Amino acid sequence: MTGNDILQIVLYFGILLLLAKPLGVYMARVYEGQPSGLDRVLGPVERLFYRICGIKPEEEMSWKKYAGVVLVFSAAGFFLLYLFQRLQGLLPLNPQRFAGVSPDLAFNTSVSFTTNTNWQSYGGETTMSYLTQMAGLGVQNFVSAAAGMAVLVALIRGFKRHSAETIGNFWFDLTRSTLYILLPLALIYSVLLVSQGVVQTFSEYQTISLIQPVTATPSPQFFPRGGEDEKNTLAPQGERAGERVGILVAEQVIPLGPAASQIAIKQLGTNGGGFFNVNSAHPFENPTAFSNFLEALAILLIPAALCITFGRMAGDMRQGWALLFAMVLILAALMVLCTWSEQGGNRRFASLGVDQQASQLQPGGNMEGKEARFGIVSSAIWATATTAASNGSVNSMHDSFTPIGGLYPMMLIQIGEVIFGGVGSGLYGMLVMAIVTVFIAGLMVGRTPEYLGKKIEMFEMKMAALVILIVNALVKIGTAVGVVTTAGTSSAANFGPHGFSEILYAFSSAANNNGSAFAGLNANTLFYNTALGIAMFLGRFWVIIPVLAIAGSLARKKKVPASLGTLPTHTPLFVALLIGVVLIVGALSFMPAWALGPLAEQLTGR
Amino acid sequence: MRILIRNSLMSLLLFTVLTGIIYPLMVTGIAQALFPRQANGSVIMKDGKAVASQLLGQQFDDPRYFWGRLSATTPYPYNGGSSSGSNLGPNNPDLMKAVQARADALRAADPGNVAKIPVDLVTASGSGLDPHISPAAAEYQMKRVAKARGLDETSVRSLVGRHTEGRWLGLFGEPAVNVLEVNIALDAQPGNGGAK
Structure with missing residues (x-):
């Protein structure tokens, strides 16, 4: 760093x-x-x-x-x-x-x-x-x-x-x-x-003549996988897939559009x-x-x-700040770790006479799949922010991250898109986690839990559990099907643990409505288009319905005034508890999967 | 239910008009009025001919030019019509092969150079269209280009410096050399044989 x-x-x-x-x-x-x-x-x-x-x-x-x-x-x-x-x-x-x-x-x-x-x-x-x-x-x-x-x-x-x-x-x-x-x-x-x-612009794509026309031999070492799809590439006339003859390239297409x-x-x-x-x-x-x-x-x-x-609408700004700080703390920690992993570079390059050391003149680190103008840190900030929030846009290729560097974005998706999360959906997810937190705290002291003056009872807890379980199940069932069927495994671009990570990442991303990918996976197949489509649909609406059910149930309740026994939900103690619950729910659910994917890859890479 | 469906369809229609047609048209109008060059692809003209977009890299393999990043677009590198990264995992043997092949090509073009190769010169960019390299990657190629063109190293270095973008506000992003701009400027230098 x-x-x-x-x-x-x-x-x-x-x-x-x-x-x-x-x-x-x-x-x-x-x-x-x-x-x-x-x-x-x-x-x-x-x-x-x-x-x-x-x-x-x-x-x-x-x-x-x-x-x-x-x-x-x-x-x-x-x-x-x-x-x-x-x-x-x-x-x-x-x-x-x-x-x-x-x-x-x-x-x-x-x-x-x-x-x-x-x-x-x-x-x-x-x-x-x-x-x-x-x-x-x-x-x-x-x-x-x-x-x-x-x-x-x-x-x-x-x-x-x-x-x-x-x-x-x-x-x-x-x-x-x-x-x-x-x-x-x-x-x-x-x-x-x-x-x-x-x-x-609305103009059509332009074509320019290259500064140096080149005879290009399509490099056999690259599997021609698109960022998200490779089927519809604009092949020049006479070029057939698999042919490795030199072709004279003298022009370049300039893609345009609004x-x-x-x-x-x-x-x-x-x-x-x-x-x-x-x-x-x-x-x-x-x-x-x-x-x-x-x-x-x-x-x-x-x-x-x-x-x-x-915070403003609930009439207590501190409640909003508490949630925001919990989010910032988790993301900042993972962002720093991700930067550190990527800045460390690819240790296999060491024997090839490649300089990966950061200096005034270069960002160094693992530059595969990253742009020179962004280097390491701007790529790692983006990778963790986009997976913490359910944005899913990318400015570097997550598939080419180091095993552990790529684990952090995956982790942020799998803890349920509650660290910032989607606009609206992230915070309602986080509020569900807050409900689970007060429930666990309530169990410790043997009191009915409350959040913002509302008693959290059986119905709310059932719905909160549904929210967490449905998405979890979607990711794991989807991945399981993906890795035991030929339709699933034949799309992976990389072998071994990394191929597993590609499939795990895809279902995590879909069920949590993130949208980013380990993009080597060729997802434009009947199997993935259908399976991921179903995961996205259930991951969105089967969460929205229980959340609205909680809203309806809470609205019906009376406010209970805070008493000595009420757990205040704006204190550092609550923020720490909330972070603990978010991480434990995420980590407990996915640790075995991480072991099969990124962790195994890290260990076999030595 | 029927009212609900009608409400949904009508509002969807209005949202389509507002956010799907009026909004992009408005942005296009403003863009074309205020930033016509950028909005149309930042095209660089030479002798009345479009030779590059300032933002889309091109493939260079002649020792007289600075080389850019590897590009994993298909079916040939730097295909502007189909952006793509390699998406090779860090332990993938194909990644090692690609790095090795680029390192060999660089060393073959510049036999005397025993320096370590900056990592961005042997790795593929995320887009496959990266127009930039790090200043270290330019420095690595400086001698080769100067020699191939019969120019002195200092003038090539100052030319590279003119086409190096610093960090935004000195803080964000990374310093980067625009390979296209440098190569176009090299071709425009008097007395070095010009373009082939």
Whole structure:
């Protein structure tokens, strides 16, 4: 670790926390219907929106109604996105004339984007038309994020209200999240990204003549695996896969498209689905150190700010800060460890006369799959932030991380996407962990646990346990099927423990709605498109339903005044307990799997 | 239920218009007005011809040019139409082969150079289109390029310095040399034979 490594990490968190407070307070005003400043401009748009849709935003919903609306709205989004992909060959704004997407891939992608996962079994620049990207995928980037935020706000209302049957109106929460929070932020972000070199145009791909035309022998040592898909590569005429003859390459394709507008929202809404195959490692998606800082900041910005929103709406800011600090502590520790592992480099290179030592002139370390402008620390910050939050965008290839360096991102996904997590979904996951924590603390002293003045009883605990168990089961059953079937193992690009890690990572990512990958795995097959699609679907909605059930149950309860025996939930003691519960639940569930994958790989690598 | 479905479809339609059409059009309008060069791919023109995007690396294997990162795009390196990393695991024997092959090629092009090779010169970038190398990787190739072009090392070094980007605010990211810019500038130097 160099001094600059540490400085970059400290500043990253510092600036994040500075911005989280004002944004969090602003969002609380938005959800409570108070004047927020922007309502003077956007108020008429909002009211027109409700009128056209025939929505009564003041109509209160029970938790069952709320859950029903979330499901129907998401289902509608799924079908529309499916149609966009299947029919893109017939639709406009398709300058590269891409054909309709295959049924299994379209199914997978539709589930992926409506569940805020953004797992991609395809490469954007070789598969999706501009229209599909912006009016199909881009729209779900907004509304799936907004739906997550809405469910969180409903849960907060559950804590806040007492003796109430309802938890708010989904349409109100959804519309306000999109209109007042996501859209303005995305607009600012897009323009900043374009200034750095992110492309934004509707022109078709350009072709330029190379400075030095080369006779390229496709290197046999590289398995031609795409970042996410290798099937649809633009092969030059006459080139057949497997042929290793030299080909004269004199031109280069410059891929273009309305990328900046989409990249802004995929970073802010914890979506993570890249415009191009390699996501934010692509120079057109993330061209400079400044764009990289902006995009990395965006990953955690709204999830962090929502903690403040929660504190504000619950009437006790300390409650929000406590959760935020627990998140920061866990992430910071894993971020430092990941940087350290990657900075250590690949010890097998030592015998090849390769210099991996960090200096003024080079970042050194394990540079396979990393970009020179980001080096080690900016890649490790991103890798841990994007997996802590359920963003899933990448600026380096996690598959090529050192065994232990790659374990940390996987670990952050597997502890359930509660360390920041998805916008909305991360915090409602963390609140479930807080409920489990007060329950365990209650068991220790033999008292009925309380959280924010609400008694935590059998029903809440059952639902909380469901949330944790469902996702856990999905990951393990999926991985088990993946590693014992030929359909599962034949897609792995690497052998042995690393191949196992690729499959484990895929199901962890899907079931927890993260979306990043050990991308050597060729996921564009019938098996993975289907299996991962199912995991994403269940991992999203089978969590949302129990969470809303908790919200409904809590709203119905009376407030109990805090007494001497109440465990305060804003103290360092509680933060420590919460961290313990999160880590133990995660570690106990996945330690055996880590032993078979990254740990075995580390030991065999000697 | 019917009302619910109607609400869902209508709101989805409006969200599609607002966030899927109006928003990207607005961004495109602003982008094309304020940053037309960047929004259209940061293309570098030479003699009225587009020769590169400043941001997309190209393959160089002539000793007279600085070489960039390895690229794992298919079916040939630096295919701008299909970005990709190698996704080779750290213990994968194919990774060792790729590193060894690049190291051999570098040493064959510059037999006198016994220095250790900076790691970014023997590893594939994440995108397969990385336009940059570390200053150490440029330094490693300095003598070779100067000799092949009959230039003195100092002038090549100062040229490299002009196309090196520092950290943002001196803090974020890594210092990086833009290989394309340096090579274009080398070709433009008088008296070194120019471009082939």
